[in-house]
Amino acid sequence: MNARLTHNIKSASKSVLSILVGIAIDEGYLEGVDQTIDEFFPDYFESNPDSLKEAITIGDLLTMRSGLASTSRRSYGRWVISDNWIDYKLNQPMTGRSGIDRDYSTGNTHLLSVILTRASGMSTRTFANRYLFEPMDIRVGGWDRDPQGYYMGGNNMALQPRDMIKIGEMMMNMGVYNSEQIVSPDWIVESVKPVTGRRPGVTNYGYLWFRRESAGFEMVYAFGNGGQYILIIPKIEAIIAVTTRIGASNTRSYRRELFSLFDNTIVPGLSAFYVSK
């Protein structure tokens, strides 16, 4: 068991970023989810005016509905080898409608990290340490930065599995950890409310948090490529943290096996104990 070794949680860090955005709103660094992104990228939009892109909101980025073409999946490599991740993302064509069409993209969450840095005047890592990690005694391992030095928003952050549990615990306790209100309960409620989904008709994604049902219980979870998970099942006061060796498995069948383990063994076991009280 490697509970005290830091592990790259990949895109599960998007959910951590969601918490940081909530804190930034609570602390007054950001106005709210309806705030548009134009004011955070004045130089870019001065040279590249675009009313559609300027009207993208923080909420659109949080729900993967910026409308900008994705820089994930097949486009990920080209994006991360570019000289400027911010400009590269903002240069993407509008392939969807802001606030309507969902297209998963780490470029969206990276813009959120840049916005956090510019709004707070401190790096995303310093901000996270001050408002989230230090109050919860969480130590971050590695955390990638872009060529301009901005901490990557939504990928390549390393946490200890025990600290992943703490994140889940704080979420489950409506933003409270060790009697300290880390983020407002309103944000917790809003951020896990499913507003969109991967396919039409499927609504399982809130502000960078996924939702699903496991063994009859509602589950809120953070997911990172290859099998990095923080799973929260509030009804039975349970949290599961899973890390998978990077590169060991990115297959859908592995994901199915994991969910089968959760749905058929772990969650029923936890619920059996819980309901017997």
Add this chain to the structure above:
Amino acid sequence: MSGKPTITGWALFLVLLLIVALAASAFLIDTPIEMSEASKRVEPVTESPDTRSEVRNTSREFTRDSLATLAGSADNLGPISSLLIYQEGELIE
């Protein structure tokens, strides 16, 4: 003449009423005793929360043990490098 038998009748009635009242009170006093004895007999049943909690603990141990075993051996579950399970304020390990 007509008043005397009436007084005697009333006296008899009162005596009878007293007897009935005494008998009834004896019955009423006994009842709680019986209830209390009954509750003593039922005591093993009223102790059942302990029995239930024992079962609960057993089931808790069973569940926690099996989940802890699962969590502890997670390294053997293919590519999983760690599996932590937490419930109600404590890690299952």
